[in-house]
Amino acid sequence: MLDQAFVVRSLEEVRFWSRIMKEHSLFLKLGFRCEDTQLINEANHFYVTFEAIENKANAFTTGTDPNVIKRFNEEVHTATSYIWAFKRKVLGLILTCQLPGANNFPLLVDHVSREANYFRNRLAELNTGQLEPLADAIIDENVFFLRIMADHAKFISHLLDPSERQLVEQANNFSQEFDTLLYQARDLESMRPQSQTVPLLDQFLDQNRVSVKSLRDFKKTAKDLIDACRIKSIIHPLLADHVFREAEHFLVIIDMFERSLTDHQKSS
Incomplete structure (x- = not known):
């Protein structure tokens, strides 16, 4: 039986991720070469599609x-499956050297395709009502988002001008920090179900929150500096805002898990 909680959760997910998908379309388009008119047109199509979904x-x-x-949700799932396929096609073209001189990193294209796959899986889970048990969701969501955060740090490092040595070093440090957190999360993942105790999961969330807040603040600083034209980079201002919002979203998820763990402890 569908209820209001389903509506609230669905709208939260679609409002957040449809904007992300729309912006991915723009970022991919900006990375294509002038002669890649077919790919540019496809990216424009997806921009319009997800803008309409966002507005709806x-x-x-x-x-x-x-x-x-x-x-x-079913309509959005279909659209998201199409953009996922487009992103994987672009990745294939890059990795087979069919887009020489284009400016989309292979890891970035893989990154945005992983987010599309995550989004369509969330929609399917919501519509079937088959959400993961809390302990599994905590580990799986953190494994996913820790990798996303590690990728962001790498992109920032590579898109800053090399002369911005201090900021590049900070971004590289965040990359290493989140790679380490990701390895730890995967260790916890491979140890389950024995690792899924409340104390371990609680510590896991606490540790990740501290690092995500620090990265979120770094992204906010970088965003403000880019907006004020105070640093040298080829980072689009919208991309700076985009990665900042994703860190904020991850913090919301961590806080939600913390509350759920506390409630679970009280009721058990």
Whole structure:
């Protein structure tokens, strides 16, 4: 039986991720060569598609019929599957050297395709009502987002001008820090179910929160400096804001898990 909680959760996910997908379309387009007109047109198509989805999601309210939202989720899932396939196609073209001189890093294209896959999986879980048990969700979500954060640090390092030595060093340090956190998360993952105790999961979330907050603050500083034209880089201002929002989103998820763990402890 679908209820209001399903509507709220669905709209939160679609509003956040449809904007992310829309911006991915723009970033990919900016990285193509002038002659890549077909790829540019496809990227423009996805930009328009996800802008329309974003607007539609914003027009819905928490009082919208859950069955309407379920059908909407199915539409969004289809669109997200198409953009995922587009991103994988672009990655294949890059890795087979068919786009020489283009400016999309292979890791960036893989990164945005992983986010599309994550989004469509979330939509499928919501529509089927088959959400992961709390302990599994905590580990799996952190494994996913820790890798996303590590990637962001690498992109920032490579898109800053090499002369911005201090900021490049800071970004590289964050890259190493989040690679280490990711390895730790994967260790916890391979030790489950024995590793899924409340004390271990609680410490896991606490440690990750500290590092994500620090990276979020670094991204905010970089964003403000880019907006004020105070540093040298080829980072698009929207990309700086984009990676900042994703760190904020990860913190919201960590806080949600912390509350759920506390509630679980009280009820057990």
